[in-house]
Amino acid sequence: MTDKPEEARAFGFETRQLHAGQRPDPNTGARAVPVFQTTSYVFEDPESAAAYFNLQEYGNTYSRIMNPTVAVFEERVANLEGGSGAVAFSSGIAAQAGALFTLLEPGDHVVSSSALYGGTVNQFKHLFRKMNVELTWIDPDDPDAWRGVVRPNTKAFFAETIGNPAGNVLDIEAVAAIAHEHELPLIVDNTFATPYLCRPIEWGADIVIHSATKFIGGHGTSIGGVVVEAGTFNWSNGRFPVVADPSPAYHGLQFHETFGEYGYLMKLRAETLRDLGGTLAPLNAFLFLQGLETLSLRMDRHVENARAVAAFLESHELASNVTYPGLPGSPYRTLVEKYLPRGAGAVFSFDCAGGRVGGQDLISGVTLWSHLANVGDAKSLIIHPGSTTHRQLGDDELRAAGIAPGTVRLSVGTESVEDLIWDLEQGFAHVAARAAEKVTTA
């Protein structure tokens, strides 16, 4: 050991988003993170190989389970979120499935916020049923609703920091306290906030999930996800034999006893990722690392632009129900001040006048906002659920899903904000012109 001892300095977020998880490569001195585009790793000798597979030594075996480029990404996100570690996946949805598979067994029950990303709703409704896992949806805005539905077989609470697309802000500290009263972990999807705007672990969350595809990557290039664990949850409390008891899938290893605060993540990697696959590709990890290097800079700009766009929409006669939680009149204002003091992200929705046709006309009228199904790109994005993701639903069914026929979702990018507002004005002018056309031709 030749290293100079390192002091326990509390480095700032901007320093850590550039450095955490990586040291210059020992072989080459490469300053950038090398892309280790390899499936497998040559063992030093048979004894080392055995030690790696037995998890007695930290060693690379096979890139489905671990890869040095992916590991830098994992450690960096874990560091920024304040967790004990992280495991990356090939998508946010895969990360979520992995996080839950690791702690659930058939016959278990999960309590979830009903204000979630549609892809998560699908996963919970359909995949859980196949796994024989029961689900109770609750209104996330009422902390007491969580308490009332806990059963003996409940294994987790699940919610998003900022709900998609209606912008509900979770009272993380209150919900975590209720989860912990019942010795349950709180799992939070922090995709919309990013660790720059909110760190749920600091407020009591036990597991944090990201779709890295969004603001972490930040440039719309790669699909990926990551699970971070706080490392403080007591998996040996009697409710989680699947984590604490000797594992038949790993020759009787007791992950929590053997690895302590790293036990859940070790099991997530050595069993769940091993068996489900869904591994993040090294090149995508590299692109996410490029994204993380500028996370704080981009998020400040996203927030600044989102505030301006939301304020513009709020004052526009053809827009209503602007759900940006960062607006002064938002019902979530107190929660935003507590959990999101640097800003409430950059994704929200509003209702365009003219219902389904109005929403469609707005989309047709803009030329700078990109019409597509993603969020969290540096480029501004727009989508009209009524004519795309939810087009099969009638107006009543749409409303039941919390979406009005004219609802438009925005992901505000980092362009010159006057150009974004100019383009929305073009869109609204098109809505008005088409409405007038209909009146004249009627």
Place this chain on the structure above:
Amino acid sequence: MTDLERYQDPLTIQRVLHATKTIAIVGLSNNELRASYFVGYYLKRHGYRVIPVNPRATEILGETSYPSLQDVPVPVDLVNVFRAPDALPGIARDAVEINADALWCQFGVINEEGARIAEDGGQTVIMDRCLKVEHARYVGRMHWLGFNTQRITSVRAGLQ
């Protein structure tokens, strides 16, 4: 609450990792699935001399096991404890008696009285930390598994 942070100082941990050559592991199990066996195996692999202290075994990890610290026939730098917290005061007294430099208590082995006895006897005390994890954090390859080592440095790493 025990004030644990004073027993978890990173500079002290790194100094102990540097200075130590011989480690007596009190409560080292012969069962290869137990945490203590994982730690003992790992430390031996990384060049430390590991001495098992376990009255119920004669040999663990290929090394002679001794019933107590007093029975260990060579000087010990570090006493690493895998026992119930209640056993710590007695172990700390033994560690002082054999003149070990430091006492390292694993996750959950928290006992204020034991720590005080060791400190009064001039020993460095680390408590509620895993020796394997801290070694892997500062010297080893913990970062290869996506764990948060908390290390931030632009100094080129040594070969691992």
